[in-house]
Amino acid sequence: MSTSARAAVAVEALRTELQDFSLPEIGADDGLLQVEVAGVCGTDWEIYRRESRGRGLGPLILGHENIGRIVALGERAAERWGASVGDRVAVEEFLPCGHCRFCLSGRGWLCDKTDSRGAGPFLRYGSTPTTIPPALWGGFGEYLYLHPNSLIHRLSDDLPGEQAALFVPLSNGIRWVAEVGKGGPGGSILVQGPGQHGLGCVVAAKAAGMETVIVSGLSHSPYRLEVARALGADLTIEADREDVAARVRDATGGRGADIVVDLAPGATETVEIAVDAAAKTGVVILAGSKHGRAVEGFSNDATVRKELTVRGVRGRDYASVERALDLIASRRFPLELMCTHTFGLSETDKALRLVGERWDRAAIHVNVVPAP
Numbered sequence: 254m255s256t257s258a259r260a261a262v263a264v265e266a267l268r269t270e271l272q273d274f275s276l277p278e279i280g281a282d283d284g285l286l287q288v289e290v291a292g293v294c295g296t297d298w299e300i301y302r303r304e305s306r307g308r309g310l311g312p313l314i315l316g317h318e319n320i321g322r323i324v325a326l327g328e329r330a331a332e333r334w335g336a337s338v339g340d341r342v343a344v345e346e347f348l349p350c351g352h353c354r355f356c357l358s359g360r361g362w363l364c365d366k367t368d369s370r371g372a373g374p375f376l377r378y379g380s381t382p383t384t385i386p387p388a389l390w391g392g393f394g395e396y397l398y399l400h401p402n403s404l405i406h407r408l409s410d411d412l413p414g415e416q417a418a419l420f421v422p423l424s425n426g427i428r429w430v431a432e433v434g435k436g437g438p439g440g441s442i443l444v445q446g447p448g449q450h451g452l453g454c455v456v457a458a459k460a461a462g463m464e465t466v467i468v469s470g471l472s473h474s475p476y477r478l479e480v481a482r483a484l485g486a487d488l489t490i491e492a493d494r495e496d497v498a499a500r501v502r503d504a505t506g507g508r509g510a511d512i513v514v515d516l517a518p519g520a521t522e523t524v525e526i527a528v529d530a531a532a533k534t535g536v537v538i539l540a541g542s543k544h545g546r547a548v549e550g551f552s553n554d555a556t557v558r559k560e561l562t563v564r565g566v567r568g569r570d571y572a573s574v575e576r577a578l579d580l581i582a583s584r585r586f587p588l589e590l591m592c593t594h595t596f597g598l599s600e601t602d603k604a605l606r607l608v609g610e611r612w613d614r615a616a617i618h619v620n621v622v623p624a625p
């Protein structure tokens with residue numbers, strides 16, 4: 254093993270620099286991961302822009318959908334995690350404290366100590382500055398420090414790395430659709446926004462046995478809607494050309510969708526559409542970032558009349574990740590269609606811009622492979 258790690262550091266807004274860091278000494282409670290693949294997420298782009306998020310964070314290594322192999326591991330960490338050197342693992346972005354009321358009720362993703370959008374100091378992969386030792390807090394680097402509070406999941410060696418990196422959007426989809434939305438056999442769902450998380454919701458809905466899965470997206474990205482259909486969506490709608498709510502009602506015998514998930518980044522009108530397209534007693538799940546913008550057309554009266562549940566979600570529980578990894582391993586869904594682009598470490602800026610600026614409209618899940 255080398256003694257230093259090369260990483261792509263987001264030094265300031267929209268600028269990446271390759272830097273070398275010395276590898277940390279590993280004690281009894283922590284470890285070190287050699288990163289195999291790191292997925293790029295819309296949150297990486299938001300932080301990279303340093304506008305609505307990440308302004309005060311300083312230089313940092315982005316990347317929080319991390320797959321790799323454990324190359325150093327302390328004795329107590331090995332026992333606690335049930336892991337060994339050489340194990341291939343998925344690492345969640347959260348570093349929950351383990352002792353607060355959220356952690357103790359199984360909702361570690363809400364722990365203040367790992368909340369990058371809270372008021373206080375936090376530790377979290379992909380958004381902790383390199384000025385906090387040992388600097389290696391992101392997946393867009395050759396090595397990732399495994400903090401004692403890490404949440405790791407063991408992976409079999411035969412799982413394709415690029416697909417394994419889908420564990421974040423798939424596990425989020427499983428929690429949001431099946432747990433929060435209570436999606437199950439016979440139900441209907443509208444997913445707005447066929448990016449990686451939207452497609453994760455499609456897979457989760459199909460795996461849960463939902464009957465009518467509808468996806469809406471923009472006509473300039475036909476590949477995303479095509480992949481939605483390949484993953485099992487029964488109907489896709491071009492949101493900029495068609496009346497989404499009317500088409501959802503047509504497809505559901507006039508009732509509307511039992512669950513609507515809104516994932517459209519930055520667009521607020523999709524929240525209005527969600528309320529319009531939802532069935533009576535339906536659940537509207539808000540999972541997309543609107544970059545700080547308020548929703549002006551929100552219909553209080555439709556929400557009251559239909560007794561809707563409007564629910565914000567972020568993150569996932571440990572069990573949903575295990576289920577996502579099982580789903581990936583089952584090869585039941587053609588997930589390879591979601592893995593559209595892979596870049597080397599020196600092209601990290603390009604990978605981030607692909608996710609944020611969509612210079613290739615066909616992009617869905619983008620990966621960085623840091624090994625030289």
Ligand SMILES: [Zn+2]
Pocket residue numbers: 294295296297317421
């Ligand atoms: Zn993310």
Ligand SMILES: [Zn+2]
Pocket residue numbers: 349350351352353354355356357361364365366
């Ligand atoms: Zn906590």
